[in-house]
Amino acid sequence: MDFESRRDLWAKYSPSMAYVAVTTSVGDESIGSAFHVGEGVFVTARHVVEGVEIREIATTESFRIPAEDQSRTPPGAITYIGGRARGKLNLVRGPLLHPDPEVDVAAFVVDYRDLPAIPLGDHLDDWLGSEFILSSAIVMGYPPVPTSAYPVLVSAGAEVNAVVDRYGTAHPHFVLSTMARGGFSGGVALSQFGFALGVITESLSRFGQPPEAGFLAALTVEPIYNCLAHHRILPLSQRAHWDGHWSSRNTFFYKQVLMDGEIGNDAGSVTRRLDPERPGILITSRDPTLLAAARAAASAVGPHTIRDEKAHLVEFNYLAATAGELATILGRAARAAVDVFRARGGLKEAGDSQDGDDELWP
Structure with missing residues (x-):
């Protein structure tokens, strides 16, 4: 995928990304990522939101509402929605966990519905073979950047190196070539074909090794569909062709x-x-x-x-x-x-x- 193609994907869907700032049960602060799939519904990794207090959900990238759609703009807002000044989102439902506690997928719903929606792919588990191997992808998320005064959306080009069935999990994972970092969890792996390959969940590494020493893994889309359908929040744009x-x-x-x-x-x-x-x-x-x-x-x-x-x-x-x-x-x-x-x-x-x-x- 050339630079312009990557840049077009980033420009189209970077406003769909949000960071999730949380406080753990022992008082530590942490951050994860989430991506918008329509109607105010965000997908994230289960371990980002389970058993923690969500302090803030916010976007950091702006997008332009076309002039003919200005009626959708919240009262007092300007043409650009998002960014650090106007990025905070209010949680109205969730977190909503996948019904299988072993599946690292969750979702939540916010009060603002008009963010761009990232389409989910239709590559269900039984249909998934080697067709994505060596294809290009973009990963987006919010790993902490040392010395940065605020969360920054980090994006990286990647290649799909493998599709693996892991011990103890029921769904395939994509292995991606870019470096794994804490904070990418809950972010999106975007295929060069313009849809989500899956949700970033973890670094596949040997016991005791840092995340950066492992493979970046993205859980495929079927458990995302299952989670959203389970809680009856699957957006129309995602279910229309099913x-x-x-x-x-x-x-x-x-x-x-x-x-x-x-x-x-x-x-x-x-x-x-x-x-x-x-x-x-x-x-x-x-x-x-x-x-x-x-x-x-x-x-x-x-x-x-x-x-x-x-x-x-x-x-x-x-x-x-x-x-x-x-x-x-x-x-x-x-x-x-x-x-x-x-x-x-x-x-x-x-x-x-x-x-x-x-x-x-x-």
Whole structure:
């Protein structure tokens, strides 16, 4: 990646970076990094914000709001937002930790939503191979700079040297060529292709060695999606092209597994969606008797409308006053429909949970 390409990426997304100043349980002061992914949602490393007091969150790089968008400018603000004079952000929710305590990902939400959003890549764990090896990247974060009077955004060009599966972790890490430094944790590794490869989490070094002696590692994006979906804060810009993948949970019923591992003789499915654009329950079955029974069970849960109905499917939208109430109703309706399939007998069951949150679907 040439200088101009690196500089363009930096100019576009450096205003998305924030430092997180914290005080530990023993009174020590520390600093980490975070990056904005849209709608006021920031991603960081779990160890940056877990078990500490967050003293300050702030950006240091300015960006220009186009003249036609001046209506979005906070009262009394000038065209440039950010920078040391106007960079402080107010925490309104969080920190929100990944549901797996072994995964070094967390998020939080601030009161200012119009910072540029860094797009997350679509390289999920099962799809990740060697395609990024030797590609270029930029890392950005806030390692302390000796003698500096205030936090400074540090940026470095890097190359992806390896993709590793580590002991004790469920997700791949990118090994990057730039030097690891404390304070980069929670920062972003930006691919030359214009999206986040992952969140910087640690230095991979031998026991007792300083961080600078190790490899800089960035945890890939799937656990970031999982964390944001788990807490229902995945921004629209990040989920728009996933067709509800991160806000749905599916239960499939079938009669047999074919030789190639695919499901055969599909008996039906129940899908629960909490996507704000299309929340509801979708029930499918080629068996009209089974579909009718599942439909009746879901209908009895509460007031609803029928969004779509065909010979082999029915889609419900339930009426609720709040998002929390809707989640509870959707969980009950889905369970009622699932119980009908289970009572049928002779069916095998498979499911997935992209949000990873059993409490979301009680």
